[in-house]
Amino acid sequence: MSTANQTIKADIVVVGGGPAGVCAAIAAGRSGASTVLIERYGFVGGMSTAALVYPWMTFHTTDGKQVIRGIGQEIIDRLAAQGASPGHLRDTVGFVHTITPYHPEVYKILAVDMLKEAGVRLLLHSFTDAVQVKDGRIQSIQVTGKSGRIHVEGSIFIDTTGDADIAYLSGAPCLKGREEDGKTQPMTMKFRMRGVDLAKVKQYMLDHPDEFYRKTPFAELPELPLSGVMGYFKHWKEANLPINRDQVLFFTGPNEDEVLVNTTRVQGMDGTNIEDLTEAETLGRKQVMQVANFMTKNLPGFERASISQVGAQIGVRETRRIDGAYALQVADVVEGRRFDDVIARSGYPIDIHDPSGKGVTAAWVEGDGAYDIPYRCLLPQGIDNLLTGGRCISTTHEALATTRLTPSCMATGQAAGTAAGIAFRHGLNPGDINITELQQALREGDAVLD
Numbered sequence: 001m002s003t004a005n006q007t008i009k010a011d012i013v014v015v016g017g018g019p020a021g022v023c024a025a026i027a028a029g030r031s032g033a034s035t036v037l038i039e040r041y042g043f044v045g046g047m048s049t050a051a052l053v054y055p056w057m058t059f060h061t062t063d064g065k066q067v068i069r070g071i072g073q074e075i076i077d078r079l080a081a082q083g084a085s086p087g088h089l090r091d092t093v094g095f096v097h098t099i100t101p102y103h104p105e106v107y108k109i110l111a112v113d114m115l116k117e118a119g120v121r122l123l124l125h126s127f128t129d130a131v132q133v134k135d136g137r138i139q140s141i142q143v144t145g146k147s148g149r150i151h152v153e154g155s156i157f158i159d160t161t162g163d164a165d166i167a168y169l170s171g172a173p174c175l176k177g178r179e180e181d182g183k184t185q186p187m188t189m190k191f192r193m194r195g196v197d198l199a200k201v202k203q204y205m206l207d208h209p210d211e212f213y214r215k216t217p218f219a220e221l222p223e224l225p226l227s228g229v230m231g232y233f234k235h236w237k238e239a240n241l242p243i244n245r246d247q248v249l250f251f252t253g254p255n256e257d258e259v260l261v262n263t264t265r266v267q268g269m270d271g272t273n274i275e276d277l278t279e280a281e282t283l284g285r286k287q288v289m290q291v292a293n294f295m296t297k298n299l300p301g302f303e304r305a306s307i308s309q310v311g312a313q314i315g316v317r318e319t320r321r322i323d324g325a326y327a328l329q330v331a332d333v334v335e336g337r338r339f340d341d342v343i344a345r346s347g348y349p350i351d352i353h354d355p356s357g358k359g360v361t362a363a364w365v366e367g368d369g370a371y372d373i374p375y376r377c378l379l380p381q382g383i384d385n386l387l388t389g390g391r392c393i394s395t396t397h398e399a400l401a402t403t404r405l406t407p408s409c410m411a412t413g414q415a416a417g418t419a420a421g422i423a424f425r426h427g428l429n430p431g432d433i434n435i436t437e438l439q440q441a442l443r444e445g446d447a448v449l450d
């Protein structure tokens with residue numbers, strides 16, 4: 001049956017099927033509200049699948065306390081039961097305490113299974129290109145695809161597009177990039193290599209510790225499974241590739257001879273501009289070939305390696321975000337601040353890939369190693385029935401450098417979906433719900449708020 005000019009109605013409409021959107025839709029569906037999830041690709045997972053963002057990092061603080069669970073942990077447990085994730089491993093890069101590898105192809109299937117179990121209607125191959133607003137409320141959105149245009153009406157809408165597309169199209173105020181010049185963190189085209197001798201890589205690290213990241217846990221490394229590597233400073237400098245970065249970064253798995261390389265860097269491009277994205281995709285793929293050739297020719301353990309997969313799209317760290325009821329500040333993160341309206345916590349540090357330089361600026365969380373994300377960060381200004389989750393919540397440019405990470409996106413997505421369910425049940429706008437009720441529902445969903 002053709003869906004051209006069809007109208008679909010749901011209580012809650014979630015747009016964007018990445019980590020935040022999947023968790024938001026599952027939470028909304030489990031609340032009993034009819035829920036639809038709209039995704040532009042033919043699969044869900046967002047940056048975790050389309051752009052090969054891997055592994056998930058991190059669900060823990062620097063001392064190993066788990067501060068993100070909920071639906072995100074449920075996904076990991078179910079992946080582990082299928083042999084598609086080893087669970088949380090020590091980060092042998094040493095940047096965080098744990099990272100969480102997973103098999104992206106299994107995740108694509110599992111996520112859809114969980115959405116269906118929650119009663120969520122899924123619309124793939126569907127791009128949202130218009131939003132109808134009346135009196136400060138979204139009435140419907142327009143979805144365009146192979147079968148024509150579909151109008152999706154709802155009571156509550158959740159923007160988990162990563163780029164704040166729904167907020168932007170609705171007229172809600174949005175921000176982009178750093179305050180002084182609007183520049184955003186660089187994009188990265190990620191790729192996988194097979195045929196890597198990881199035992200040789202580890203031995204080289206142990207023999208040449210000065211060539212790797214200073215926080216690498218060398219004392220424990222002989223006994224730890226190698227999960228990630230940052231360094232080869234000497235090799236990278238001597239190669240003098242036209243890529244504005246100062247080291248090689250890769251993570252192991254999911255197969256025993258496989259790594260995911262996170263080393264390319266495309267700067268000065270706007271991830272919401274199609275001409276910039278076109279150039280970024282082209283340049284990113286050229287950089288993939290340059291980096292892979294460099295690795296096979298120069299790095300011990302990569303002599304027999306070859307490219308096995310390149311991202312379907314370039315990885316985007318930063319574009320638009322809402323200018324919401326409250327913007328999370330860098331001091332909130334670094335000082336580990338607590339908020340009365342906390343809906344998620346995170347232990348991931350500030351991690352700013354320089355918009356124009358070579359390096360990465362990092363700042364770790366003080367106190368107990370975690371900070372709160374307040375509910376107000378999910379609420380845009382000017383649109384009463386809209387929530388956000390994931391990368392486009394309200395933060396400063398600096399604070400975005402931690403909230404953009406996948407586990408945090410899963411947690412804010414779950415919070416948005418749970419809040420939407422409560423708002424619909426009581427006939428309220430999301431900004432008017434009882435925060436204590438929301439927090440209780442999140443705790444019942446195994447979210448960590450304390």
